[in-house]
Amino acid sequence: MVTVKIVNKSKHQLPQYATTLSAGMDLRANLDNPVTLKPMQRTLIPTGLFIELPAGFEAQIRPRSGLAIKKGITVLNTPGTIDADYRGEIGVILINLSEEDFIIEDGERICQMVIARHEQATWEQVEILGQTERGAGGFGHTGKK
Numbered sequence: 001m002v003t004v005k006i007v008n009k010s011k012h013q014l015p016q017y018a019t020t021l022s023a024g025m026d027l028r029a030n031l032d033n034p035v036t037l038k039p040m041q042r043t044l045i046p047t048g049l050f051i052e053l054p055a056g057f058e059a060q061i062r063p064r065s066g067l068a069i070k071k072g073i074t075v076l077n078t079p080g081t082i083d084a085d086y087r088g089e090i091g092v093i094l095i096n097l098s099e100e101d102f103i104i105e106d107g108e109r110i111c112q113m114v115i116a117r118h119e120q121a122t123w124e125q126v127e128i129l130g131q132t133e134r135g136a137g138g139f140g141h142t143g144k145k
Contacts, residue, residue: 002057002115009089010048012107024062024112027092031106042076042095045110053084053115060114061092067110072098075111082113 008014010030017025029035030048037043053059061080067073076093092111096102104110 002054002117004054004057004059004115005052007050008048009050012048015049015113024114026064026109027061027090027111027113029092029104029106029108029110031104034106035104037073037094037096037102037104039096039099039101042093044091044093045104047090047092047110049090050087051082051090052087053082055084056117056119057084058082058116058118059090060116061090062112062114064109064112071102072096072100073102073110079114 012028015025015027027047029045035043059082061075063074063078073094073096076095094110
């Protein structure tokens with residue numbers, strides 16, 4: 001369990017896990033007026049939330065599967081990453097991939113946020129890489145015979 005500092009300037013309760021084994025918690029739109037998202041339109045939806053993550057952690061913003069399958073609404077830069085040094089409001093870039101308008105209401109659950117540990121890498125420049133069975137096989141290479 002990690003503790004994350006949060007400032008809630010929204011009109012809604014803090015994000016919470018739906019079940020004891022949930023990886024993500026839903027974030028809600030914080031709107032003064034409903035927003036209509038037309039087909040293939042994208043927009044930035046405010047949440048009214050500001051967080052301070054500990055070093056070595058990120059917050060990942062991911063689509064909600066129910067909105068994706070039922071309404072064609074997804075998060076455009078999936079997963080979106082919130083770095084530990086970001087202190088601005090969490091905004092969510094939604095896109096409507098359906099053929100119908102979608103109205104986003106205040107308080108609507110628009111995405112989920114997963115808090116994850118991460119590492120930073122250092123580069124070791126070499127002349128050749130170690131060999132593997134796959135080698136340079138690209139997209140769809142595994143599973144083909």
